[in-house]
Each structure stands twice: as C-alpha cells, then as structure tokens.
Amino acid sequence: MKVVVRVKLLPSPVQARALAxxxxxxxxxxxxxxxxxxxxxxxxxxxxxxxxxHQLKAEFGLSAQPAVRVIGKVADAYxxxxxxxxxxxxxxxxxxxxxxxxxxxxxxxxxxxxxxxDQCVSWRMDARTVSIWTVSGRLKNLGxxxxxxxxxxxxxxxxxxxxxxxxxxAWFLAAVCEVPEQPLNEEPEGFIxxxxxxVEIATTSTGQRHGGRQLNRYRRRQMRLRAKLxxxxxxxxxxxxxxxxxxxxxxxxxxxxxxxxxxxGQAERTGHGIALEDLKGIRGRVRQAHxxxxxxxxxxxxxxxxxxQRAALHAWSFAQLRDFITYKARRAGVPLVVVEAAYxxxxxxxxxxxxxxxxxxxxxxxxxxxxxxxxxxxxxxxxLAHRGEAVWIAGRPSTAPAPSG
Numbered sequence: 306m307k308v309v310v311r312v313k314l315l316p317s318p319v320q321a322r323a324l325a326x327x328x329x330x331x332x333x334x335x336x337x338x339x340x341x342x343x344x345x346x347x348x349x350x351x352x353x354x355x356x357x358x359h360q361l362k363a364e365f366g367l368s369a370q371p372a373v374r375v376i377g378k379v380a381d382a383y384x385x386x387x388x389x390x391x392x393x394x395x396x397x398x399x400x401x402x403x404x405x406x407x408x409x410x411x412x413x414x415x416x417x418x419x420x421x422x423d424q425c426v427s428w429r430m431d432a433r434t435v436s437i438w439t440v441s442g443r444l445k446n447l448g449x450x451x452x453x454x455x456x457x458x459x460x461x462x463x464x465x466x467x468x469x470x471x472x473x474x475a476w477f478l479a480a481v482c483e484v485p486e487q488p489l490n491e492e493p494e495g496f497i498x499x500x501x502x503x504v505e506i507a508t509t510s511t512g513q514r515h516g517g518r519q520l521n522r523y524r525r526r527q528m529r530l531r532a533k534l535x536x537x538x539x540x541x542x543x544x545x546x547x548x549x550x551x552x553x554x555x556x557x558x559x560x561x562x563x564x565x566x567x568x569x570g571q572a573e574r575t576g577h578g579i580a581l582e583d584l585k586g587i588r589g590r591v592r593q594a595h596x597x598x599x600x601x602x603x604x605x606x607x608x609x610x611x612x613x614q615r616a617a618l619h620a621w622s623f624a625q626l627r628d629f630i631t632y633k634a635r636r637a638g639v640p641l642v643v644v645e646a647a648y649x650x651x652x653x654x655x656x657x658x659x660x661x662x663x664x665x666x667x668x669x670x671x672x673x674x675x676x677x678x679x680x681x682x683x684x685x686x687x688x689l690a691h692r693g694e695a696v697w698i699a700g701r702p703s704t705a706p707a708p709s710g
Contacts (some may be wrong), residue, residue, distance in 0.1 A: 306484055306635055306636065307484075308632070309479050309482070310451070310455045310458055310463075310479070311480075312456075312478050313449060313475065314435075314478060315447070315449060316444075316447055320444055323439040323440070323441040324437075324439060324444070327419070327440050328469065329416070330440045331375050331419040332414065332415050333365060334365040334375045335413040336410075336412060337361070338361065338376055338379045339382070339412065341356055341357050343409075344410075348383040348384075348387075350380040358372055367440075370422060370425055371421070377420070386411060390406070418468045418470045419468065419469050420466045420467070421469060425437065426438070426469075430459060433449055434447055434449070437478075458482050462484050463480050464483040465481035467479060473548075489640060490639060493640050493697070494576040494577050495577050495578070495694060496579065496642070496693035497511060497571065497572050497575075497577045497578070497579050498693060500582065500682045500683075501582065501584075501623055502682060504518065504667070504668075505682050506564060507564050508682035508683055508685070509571070510686040510687040513571065520560055523553070527549065527552070527553050531546065531549070534546050558622075558625065561622065561626040561629050565626060569633040569637055569639055572639045573639055578642065579641045579693070580694070581644070582643070583646055584623050640697060642700075644689055646685075646689065649685040649688040650670075650685045651664060654684050654691065655672065655677045656675040658673065668682070
C-alpha cells in the first residue's frame, strides 16, 4: 500500500528563494498548459504534451523532466475534474454552476505543490540531504528532518515521485512509500465495534472510550481567540491569525492518529477485526439541540447553544479518523468491515429490543425489554460489533460439507 511521508526541508535563504522561483515557474507553466487544454480539448497527458512541451521548455525555463511533470499535473487535474463532473459533485447537468466549471480552465496557485520524479530529486538518507532541480540550477546538500519512524520508512520503502510543498513559508517534500501489508487475518476471533461521536470521539465494544472534552475545550478557546483577533482587525492581529490557522487542525490530526493507533493495536493483539459505522450522513444523525435565540451579555452577541453544537459537529473530522483506522488496519492485516449504523443507539445489545425510550439521556442506555443498563456509546459499539461479525460471515465462503446423496 502507498503511504505519503512528509519531511521538512532546511534551506538557506538563498536556497529558499530558488525553491520559490521554481514553484512559481512550474505553476505559471501549468496555468499556460491548462488554458491550452481547455481551449483545444487536449486533456490527456500525451495529447497535451504534443502541444505544449516545447513551449514550456523555451518560455518558462523548464528542463525536460520538470516540463513532463507539469504536463502530468495538469492532465491529472482535468481527469479529477471530469470524475467530479460525472459524479455530480460540481452541479447537476445543465446547471449554471456546472456550465461555469466546464467553461473555466483549471487554475493553479503560484505556490501550489509540484511533483518531481527521481530524475529531479535524489535522496541521501545517510546524510539526510536531497539534491533537487530548480530553475536556478541543481540544489545539492539541501538538508531535511523528520521523525525517526518516518526516516526509517523513507529509507526502506520510498518509491515513486516526491512533491515540493510550500506552507506558511516552510518547505516540505512529500515522498511516496510503498509499504508492504501484513497478511490478512482470515479467521478473526470476533469484531471490535467503533462508535463515533462528539463528546466521546470513539468508543469501542471492549469498553475503551476516547473522550473529546479536552479537544473540544481547546477548539472553543481557539474560536474565542479567532473572534477576538478578527474583531480587532489590526496588522498584528492578522499575523497572529495566520499563525494560528493550522494549529487546530494539527491538534485534531494528532488526536485522530493516537486514537486510530490504539484501536488497531488492540484489534491486532487480540486477533479481532474492526467494525466501523457507515459515515454517510453522520452529521445529520448526531443529535443537535433545538434552536434557541442568540442572547446578549454586556451588550455583546452570544451564539445560541444550537449554533455552538453545530460548530462542534462540523469541526470534527470523522472521515479523517475513519481513513486513519482503515489504512492502519490494512498495514496490520486486521479485517475491517463497514456496517449500517441505523438504530444502533436505540437497540439493546443483549436482547435486541429496539425503542427510543431505551435512551433516557445522551450517555445512558436502559433497556425496557431486559433491564440492562450500559453506557449508551458502549451499547452502540457492541451492536456495531455484532453487525460486523454478521457481515464478515455473510461474505465468507461456506465451509459446511456438501449434502450427501
């Protein structure tokens, strides 16, 4: 399986200027190629290469291989747009939005990432340096740093292209690694159900609960800070906003990594599989408070509880946590199934009695059929585990002997 490892480059000021000039030149060339592709309809790589390859070399100062990579980036962008159009993600057929998208060339930012192959970037893992092509010539002995685990993965499994990235004046290389997967556990002992939520980010059927209160408090502090800085509106406030804008997403990403690692590690140790709920429509399934009007305090407008709850709901990256669990399970050979989550919060995991009255509160489950009392998220995760085992068995070939006669 493919895993992307990102390392931080350590360029000098002169090297940083050369990298910036390279990104700008590549993206100007990409915008030129994009206009040609839009106007001529040559949106496949080789058709577009016939039309713009020599122009990119002569007019934008690109060498042969970087020009090919720029053309490939443009062709891939049009392929992605065509797939989104076909799926209806960019508007229905005949809609104004869809017509506008189809009539507009794809544009690339001046600092958009640029992919390079091994002819443009060469790695020296022992010295922790790279040599990279730029419009100012080859930059050699450009240092980089990363965590020990990522450095080990790069040294053992790096394969394919690398992308040059500029983010908040910092420079990175994102390298593709082909990591071998462990053999799939064909006979799991059972399944661990994983229920997702806001207060409890993830709850497993084994009783493991990953709370989100600390992260939610951090989000609220960040929200108050952003509101204060935006109201101030000074240059210094805008500089602080720029520094703060990615801190929250990095914190959430770190939490998701730790949760997914814990869940997959438990499943691997115990020989279990993992049952995840289908995330389609999860934002609509999570219970929200009834709308209430905004209130004022000391003349300042305060958001209603419903708005605060919606902000917390839409801020959490459920899909990212699912993706982390999925790829870590594949690497570890842990079976993973996705099951329907309907009524898992209202169904008793002991007797299958289903009723809205089984949930007297958000955190408490009391079955009106058999009287069992459980934490509501633990009960839901156990229902997911039962459904995961049923789905897994239904998808396996039968081992029963053939009838005689």
